[in-house]
Amino acid sequence: MPQQALLVMDVQRTIVERYADASYVTALADTVRAARAAGVPVVYVVVDFRPGYPEISPRNKMFGGLPARSAGARPDNGVHPGVAPQEGDPVVVKRRVSAFAGSDLELLLRAMEVDHLVLSGIATSGVVLSTLRQAADLDYRVTVLSDRCVDADPLVHDVLLTRVFPTQAEVTPADSWQRTL
Known part of the structure; x- marks a missing residue:
């Protein structure tokens, strides 16, 4: 039977320190609890690399400088x-940026019979945008929890949520989504 899954993306220690505050983590924890209580699977997505960062090309604008910055x-x-x-x-x-890039997410979702992704995470202009675009291209139904996404640039965050994302996803506050569970 097809179902939805809550994706908690890039909510990792060092990323939270750069982009979010304690209230974001607390609110997201409440949403995770509500999903679990309703029987909605929670899937965590993290960005990581092998020691020495062999997956990162120096041509990669986003990650290319990471090996040099991460000496030690x-x-x-x-x-x-x-x-x-x-x-x-x-x-x-x-x-990479998308939750699907270089991962087994699609295989996992198919095995779980998930057809509806509910997205949360850091950053709106990074993992949320990239994952939404790829998920839509893969024919998933997509919901973006507008208040469970964070970005360093409030204007970019707002434009994505109000103008870009609605073309491919439902955009709603977490409490509205939780009432449907």
């Missing part, structure tokens, strides 16, 4: 403890 020990960049996965929650590792 790699930081612990797991899912933020405020929204940590529970035992049995899938954690998908991606190698």
